[in-house]
Amino acid sequence: MTLGIDVQGLTVRFGDVTAVDDLSVRLAGGKIYGLLGRNGSGKTTLMSAIAAFLQADRGRVLVDGEQPYENPAVTEQICLVRDSGDLADQDSARAALKRAAKFRPNWDAEFAERLIELFRVPTRRGVARMSRGQRSALGVTVGLASRAPVTMLDESYFGMDAPSRYAFYDVLLEDYIEHPRTIVISTHLIEEVTRLFEEVVIIDQGRLVAHDETEALRMRGAAVTGAVSAVEAFTDGMTVLAERRLGGTKSVTVFGAMGAEQRARASEFDVELEPVALQDLFVHLTKEAPR
Structure with missing residues (x-):
């Protein structure tokens, strides 16, 4: 199951700061997208609006033709994992996985166990006591094992060491081929992950700068x-x-x-x-x- 994303004239403000400024972009379902932007460009705000973590000041977001904000039927099909992993500090990794399984209708427990072993996540340790790399590994495990039709990873693997990151890239691509879905990856490690992207979206100061197929963009x-x-x-x-x-x-x-x-x-x-x-x-x- 793949869902498309249609962002129409989206504006999001925080006080006197405009984080996303009249941005419009359409992402067809069933592709891996790279979302690129400098610090403070609005990447996290854009992804949060798609995931219905916040409400737009103007414009709208449609996922499969429906607005996700306060729409549980849509939001359960969206998984956003941010750098923090959005995991309660008091939970062990095992408890975090159980909670994810409860709220994710497409959860694959067997795949989650495989990822936990691959990334060497200590399942009994409290999340607060984990290293940044371990928390990142737990976050991407939740993101991939959720198998959400719209999966967004916002720098969520940034804390992992190089061998773990490359293992993540490989397993993400393998699982995407077996279970197609719409995947959006926000990153600063551009050269490492270029090979994953079918299309690239570049934003700056909350506005769309470029959106094209990766190779077409590189031919510029x-x-x-x-x-x-x-x-x-x-x-x-x-x-x-x-x-x-x-x-x-x-x-x-x-x-x-x-x-x-x-x-x-x-x-x-x-x-x-x-x-x-x-x-x-x-x-x-x-x-x-x-x-």
Whole structure:
């Protein structure tokens, strides 16, 4: 079961701070989305509005065509796991899993046990006494084992060490293929998780900056690699996002799509063109995006 998300002119304010500003975006069901934004860009607020944790000041959110706010039939199909894991500190991991099973109609207890073992979560220890990495592992266990048609992970795995994070990426992709659903992942570890994303949503200061398929977004720029003099001549006059040099070889990341003419020139200059790294593009768009 997959559910689509339709955000229409959403505005959310906290006092005199506008966290989400007239944002509209439509996410088709059954895909893995990357939600990118700088600190304070409105990512958590957007996800919280979708999960009906808060009410919009203006606009609306629809999940499968219905508003989730104060709508239990919809909210039980949505699982948002934030960095804290949203787990009561007095609970042990085992108690937290039991509570999740009670409120999640698609809960898979066998899968939860497999994840607990994979991530080495101490099930009898109180959540308050766990390390940040253990709490993160417990949070993503709840998120994945809930098998909610809309699953949102808001930096929830950030505290895990590198081996655990990579194990998480692999198991998430495997389970998504077996049990398709709509998954939204908010992250700052962009290069680590780019391979998971089918589409990417970038927001800045509460507004939509970009929404496209991952590869289409990466084609908005290029990484140009070759001899130093050839690369510098080819990229002269282009918008440079980043550059690296090793001996006589140089790699320059530029912003701007490469059409047939530019590719023919690249061949003449004997330089290689590859899609831009998503992280470099993100940095550029959130620095230069119109306010």
